[in-house]
Amino acid sequence: MSARFPTAPRSLLALVVAATALAVPSVQPRAAEDIVPAIPSEEDAPIALLVDLTSGQTLFSREADRRFVPASITKTMTTFLAFEKLERGEINTQQVVTVSDDAFRKWRRKGSTMFLGRGDRLTVDQLIHGVTTVSANDGSYVLGEAADGSIEAWLAEMNATARRFGMKDSHFGSPNGYPDEGQTWVTANDLVTLARAMIRRHPSKFDHFVGHPEFEYNGITQPNHDPLIGKVKGADGIKTGFTYQAGYGFLGTAERDGRRLVMVVAGSDSGRARNKAAQAFMEWGFAAFDRMVLFGKDERIASAQVQDGSWPSVDLVAPRMIALSVPDNARPDVKLSIRYEGPVRAPIRKGEQIATLHVESASAPAADIPLVAAADIERAGPLQRVVNGVVGWFR
Template identity: 35%
Template sequence: MILAVVLSTAGAGVHAQSIMPRAPEIAGSSYILIDATTGHVIMEQNADEALPPASLTKMMTAYIAEVEIDNGNMSYDDLAFISEKAWRTQGSKTFVDVNSRVRIEDLLRGIIIQSGNDASVAMAEHIAGSEEAFADLMNQHARALGMNDSYFVNSSGLDDDGNTNLMSARDLATLARATIVEHPTHYAMYSEREFTFNGITQPNRNTLLFRDPTVDGMKTGWTTQAGFCLVASGERDGMRLIAVVMGTASEDARVVETQKMLSYGFRFFETYRLYDAGEVINSARVWSGAESSVDLGIQEEVLITLPRGRSEDLVATLNTDDVIRGGFEAGEVMGTVEVSLEDEVLYSGDVVAIQAVERGGLLRRLIDALTLFFMGLFS
């Protein structure tokens, strides 16, 4: 049985909210914009191309540290030994002292806010014993997250004699989303505008934090090979977006191009609550049961991304068996629902029985069996 249910209709005419321009052109090697809540891709270009990520690498270094902390394997107050290798690491620095011990919380801030290469190496050595072993750990975490176009050789993103890390814009968006969704207690660090360590105060290199009050993360990167890169996240009116741009021409360009994507996404799209957890979406006839009908609904809350002003145009199609017989528990899958906007399917998921329905008595089963026989539905 296929039952089409129109959730609501926009009616005749063109609505101003449904008028939408094409996505802006972005001056970068690759880019992607996603809804952090649903994972829906709003715009992208060359998003699967593996490119040098420069210091965006440190997002994975920080992510692994956050995993280790949340799994109870280390804490903010643990002390990491600063090796000569970490101390000598060139490029941006947190200015840790050789042979000293530094709190994990300070190293994490050094990685996220100051983009410290020395802090990244120190964190890698503390967690895995060596940076080479940590790079293997980075690759394992990448595979577990489904980052199929990423490969790591170090924890900082520095070019290493031509052997460099590789990440795609899509993988960076995946990693950013995992950081925000899976480890939210650490995310506030990404919004901090400066960090002082060893008497040296350095500003956060993500200048979008100073330009746009709705932006609260995440990370910048630059090398000659990678160009200027930026992963940014912000929230407006209950919608969180993640924007990634790689290979722009300047520090200012990466900010301008990222702002274009965020402005477009926030202006023309919304995160829409399609169903509440346990919401009844329809009812179905029950044969041979103690009850003659059952409510069908969604077990968990469902959120989707759609163009603003188009919620009334959504169409839900409910698919269930031709005959539903009594003798099932609450929560048992009874079919599927598919929600589409024009020709695009925005959601497809299971529909469950909201209540349990026991088998009916012998007389009820006999009457329903005869009814189904004459209807040609008996099996």
């Protein structure tokens, strides 16, 4: 399967790719115990969103752009920012941090806590585990204060990071989501954006820090209150939240057989309603859809012409396996198109996103999947540019 892009003025171009020889997985009869759960009711989950991260498809959406108070789900951004700083070498996991008098005075046993004492010395690794596993308000504050010198600087970086990754309708006024007179808000769509960035940019850190069933510090062991871990196959995080103002919410994810789903439920009236909704919602996402593999990781999908390059074209490949979530028992007719800003100009780096594969089907949610360059293409020298120009006349 191949396609070539025409040289054109820089604009949004689209190319339809013939969807031939795509294997639709066989559908196995379901056992009685595999009956698809019901989608959570609006009463149990006023805000609900389920996204297949593997394909980018939105499988279910209810009030996904409605602002709400995230409570401790805020700590997902604190965790993500810590991951970014670890990656840049600005902090390290074995760095020793001292609990300041200010942090102890403000957060001693205030809400969820890891029971930090005044002057305690502990590592960044311990702090992040305290934040992700037992939702430590004190740990979030100490981490931000130590990493950026002040909470004000940490909050400014939280909000700058949100903007950088496209969380266009979110704002953070605290590092931990404790009530702050309305300075912190998010949307379900923005939380999925954050989860996607965390999982894709930092998979090893996600595995190390997120999804542990319990955490021990200073001889005190506390459980993780995640409603899916140990109850839903493949579940591995991310964060619960509760305040009287916010109600009960949850940002969670699970992976099965190469499919990773991310979900948000928020505004639930009780922890029981939230937990029931979260479990049913995730099980519904896996049970109601089958996986249809379109392309393997690094498989060539098309080629794009390159302007002023050392090579006239570059192959476009999938950075990971591309699989579509299709409704159970459906055999959809799939239409594929490739969209990009053209022409593609050298230099190009291997792995650089060049285009987007748009997938449409009458019976499945649409998907937009990035396509990347399969190789480096350097900028052409003067002689090569002349040759490219001559060749271009005969295309």
